[in-house]
Amino acid sequence: KMMAVFSGFPHFQGVMEGYNGTIFAYGQTGSGKSFTMQGVVDPSSQKGIIPRAFGHIFESIQCAENAKFLLRASYLEIYNEDVRDLLAADTKQKLE
Secondary structure: OOOOOOOOHHHHHHHHOOOOOOOOOOOOOOOOHHHHHHEOOOOHHHEOHHHHHHHHHHHHHHHOOOOOOOOOOOOEEEEOOEEEEOOOOOOOOEEO
16 A cells, blocks of 8 residues: 655644744646645545645644644635635635
């Protein structure tokens, strides 16, 4: 059985130690940025960075004892100088 490699793993280990973290996907339209970030549910080997990172973070939180966590996540799109939060209730709303 082949295991998918998650290159962001060391990055999110740092997040679990209290550091801020950012993954920046840059490229032409249609180059695969959204797929890299989101992926697909099935097969699980094609999950993107976001579900892999959230899985790792929540697994780490579940295993931690005597600790409190505050988790904030943003998924921003910058297109034609317009910024939108793709995790917001209204993803069409532009941010300042």
